[in-house]
Amino acid sequence: MDYQSTLDEICAELKPKLGMEGAVANYIPALARIEPCQFGIALRTRNGEEAWAGDATTPFSIQSISKVFSLTLAMRLVGEQLWERIDREPSGNPFNSLMQLESEQGIPRNPFINAGAIAVADRLISSGYAPKTEMLDMVSSLCDEPIEVDREVAASEAATGFRNEAMASFIKSFGKLDNDVATVLDLYYRQCAIRMNALQLARATGYLCRDGAHPYSGIQVISDRQARRINALMLTCGTYDAAGEFAFRIGIPCKSGVGGGIIAVVPDTLSLCVWSPALDENHNSVLGQEALELFANRTGLSIF
Numbered sequence: 001m002d003y004q005s006t007l008d009e010i011c012a013e014l015k016p017k018l019g020m021e022g023a024v025a026n027y028i029p030a031l032a033r034i035e036p037c038q039f040g041i042a043l044r045t046r047n048g049e050e051a052w053a054g055d056a057t058t059p060f061s062i063q064s065i066s067k068v069f070s071l072t073l074a075m076r077l078v079g080e081q082l083w084e085r086i087d088r089e090p091s092g093n094p095f096n097s098l099m100q101l102e103s104e105q106g107i108p109r110n111p112f113i114n115a116g117a118i119a120v121a122d123r124l125i126s127s128g129y130a131p132k133t134e135m136l137d138m139v140s141s142l143c144d145e146p147i148e149v150d151r152e153v154a155a156s157e158a159a160t161g162f163r164n165e166a167m168a169s170f171i172k173s174f175g176k177l178d179n180d181v182a183t184v185l186d187l188y189y190r191q192c193a194i195r196m197n198a199l200q201l202a203r204a205t206g207y208l209c210r211d212g213a214h215p216y217s218g219i220q221v222i223s224d225r226q227a228r229r230i231n232a233l234m235l236t237c238g239t240y241d242a243a244g245e246f247a248f249r250i251g252i253p254c255k256s257g258v259g260g261g262i263i264a265v266v267p268d269t270l271s272l273c274v275w276s277p278a279l280d281e282n283h284n285s286v287l288g289q290e291a292l293e294l295f296a297n298r299t300g301l302s303i304f
């Protein structure tokens with residue numbers, strides 16, 4: 001398949017729509033300043049063929065896409081016990097909602113909403129994880145380039161993260177968070193503030209379309225079964241309260257972030273990342289979704 005032409009066409013088709021719909025996330029002050037009229041798309045196939053178009057090499061804040069990497073590390077370091085503290089059901093609620101935590105006794109619905117990722121961060125700390133280096137080392141190795149945290153974004157989130165503080169404290173009140181709220185949130189904000197571009201993310205998520213094998217070395221990052229489970233969670237929970245709509249329109253496991261990035265994985269075939277900062281009311285990139293829908297329709301790569 002000529003992926004490069006497909007991405008070029010999608011990019012040309014969507015460029016005139018830049019700036020017409022959506023708005024950048026403004027609840028994190030450092031993200032509110034991002035220029036919304038940007039669009040980039042990149043993919044890497046299971047065999048290492050690559051294609052990209054638009055602003056695919058412009059770095060952005062990966063935000064909730066980092067929840068895929070923290071889950072990967074937790075599956076490796078914590079194993080099955082992880083699921084004693086986190087469920088695996090779609091929430092049908094916004095990513096930062098507290099509501100279900102009360103009736104569900106501090107067990108977050110899934111690892112891809114904020115409450116779930118905070119619980120994953122807590123599990124990682126308890127497992128002896130090295131908070132300052134481990135995720136950066138993993139993603140740098142996965143995309144074969146050095147990756148850094150944007151300290152300004154992390155500080156900006158920490159200064160305004162009242163909801164996340166409430167969520168972590170609420171989970172702790174049920175006895176389901178073992179470490180200090182501040183320590184857990186520090187780790188969580190660092191992972192969200194990782195800066196990567198679409199091409200690096202397409203490469204770094206390659207293990208999810210290769211049965212868990214590292215995109216360059218071929219060594220297992222996680223097992224085949226664990227990779228399948230992450231893809232299943234991305235399809236059912238990766239785009240917050242729009243997961244049903246994503247499955248309906250696109251039919252590819254996806255994980256979005258409020259920086260405007262969306263990663264998508266077609267198992268056994270390719271990993272893809274699209275980025276455009278303007279978000280819809282569910283906090284998913286407007287043009288990112290459109291691009292994925294065009295891609296799925298033109299390539300026939302919906303998993304259904």
Ligand SMILES: NC(=O)CC[C@H](N)C(=O)O
Binds near residue numbers: 095114259
């Ligand atoms: N959905 C997201 O990308 C949210 C992540 C963001 N860091 C937050 O905690 O609010």
